Amino acid sequence: xxxxxxxxxxxxxxxxxxxxxxxxxxxxxxxxxxxxxxxxxxxxxxxxxxxxxxxxxxxxxxxxxxxxxxxxxxxxxxxxxxxxxxxxxxxxxxxxxxxxxxxxxxxxxxxxxxxxxxxxxxxxxxxxxxxxxxxxxxxxxxxxxxxxxxxxxxxxxxxxxxxxxxxxxxxxxxxxxxxxxxxxxxxxxxxxxxxxxxxx
Numbered sequence: 001x002x003x004x005x006x007x008x009x010x011x012x013x014x015x016x017x018x019x020x021x022x023x024x025x026x027x028x029x030x031x032x033x034x035x036x037x038x039x040x041x042x043x044x045x046x047x048x049x050x051x052x053x054x055x056x057x058x059x060x061x062x063x064x065x066x067x068x069x070x071x072x073x074x075x076x077x078x079x080x081x082x083x084x085x086x087x088x089x090x091x092x093x094x095x096x097x098x099x100x101x102x103x104x105x106x107x108x109x110x111x112x113x114x115x116x117x118x119x120x121x122x123x124x125x126x127x128x129x130x131x132x133x134x135x136x137x138x139x140x141x142x143x144x145x146x147x148x149x150x151x152x153x154x155x156x157x158x159x160x161x162x163x164x165x166x167x168x169x170x171x172x173x174x175x176x177x178x179x180x181x182x183x184x185x186x187x188x189x190x191x192x193x194x195x196x197x198x199x200x
Contacts, residue, residue: 001026001081006060008068017061025059028052033084039123040188049091056090056097065092069100077106125156126163126180129194131172145194152192163189 001021008015032052035045045051056065059082068074069092076087088103089096097103130145146168156162164183167176172195180191 004059004061004082006064008064010067010071015064015067017064019057019059019061021058025054028054029081029085033081036084047089048086049089049096054090056087056092059085059090062092069097071101073102073104074100075104075106083107124161124163124185124189125152126183126186126189126191127153127194128167128172128177128180129192130168131195132169134170142195148194149192 003018003020005016005018008017028048032045032048032054035041042051048054060068074097078085078087087105088098091097092100127149129149130142133141149166149168153162153166163185164180165171167173167180177193180186
C-alpha cells in the first residue's frame with residue numbers, strides 16, 4: 001500500500017490517522033511475504049524488524065500507536081497485504097509491541113478468500129496441543145484446540161506430510177515437544193502448538 005489509514009477505537013471514541021508507506025518499505029513487505037510462502041524460506045527474514053528493518057512506525061502513525069499501546073490489550077484488524085505482518089513482534093522505540101501490552105490479530109473477511117489456496121508441496125508439520133493439564137486444576141483445556149489439531153492433521157495427512165506422531169492429551173508434554181523438534185524429518189518443517197501460553 002502507498003498509505004495506511006489507521007482507525008483507533010478506544011473507550012467508544014475513534015481516532016483516525018494515516019502514514020505514507022515508501023516504495024522501499026513496500027518492497028520489504030513483499031519480500032517478507034514471498035519468503036513466508038516460499039518452499040525454502042530464509043529463516044533470517046522471519047523477524048521482519050531485524051531482517052528487513054520494518055518497524056511498527058512504518059505501518060502505523062506513531063502518535064496513534066502510542067495511544068493504542070496504553071491499552072490493557074490491543075486488537076489489530078489488518079487489511080489486504082498487511083495480514084501476514086507479525087504485528088506483536090514489530091519493533092517500536094527499541095521494544096517489541098508485545099512488550100507494551102498483549103497483541104491480538106483479528107482477520108477481516110478479505111483474508112478468508114486466501115484460505116482455500118494450496119500450499120507448498122514440500123512443507124511438513126509436527127502437531128502438539130490440547131494437553132491434559134492433570135492436577136493443574138486452575139488451567140482448563142483450551143476450547144477447540146483438539147479440533148484445530150485435527151483440522152491441520154487432516155489437511156497435511158492427505159499429502160503424507162505429518163512429522164512423527166500427533167501429540168494431544170497426556171502425550172502433549174515437554175518430552176513430546178522435544179521428540180518432535182528433534183525428529184529426523186523436522187528440519188525445515190513447521191511445529192504447530194495449540195495450547196495456553198504464559199508470560200514470564
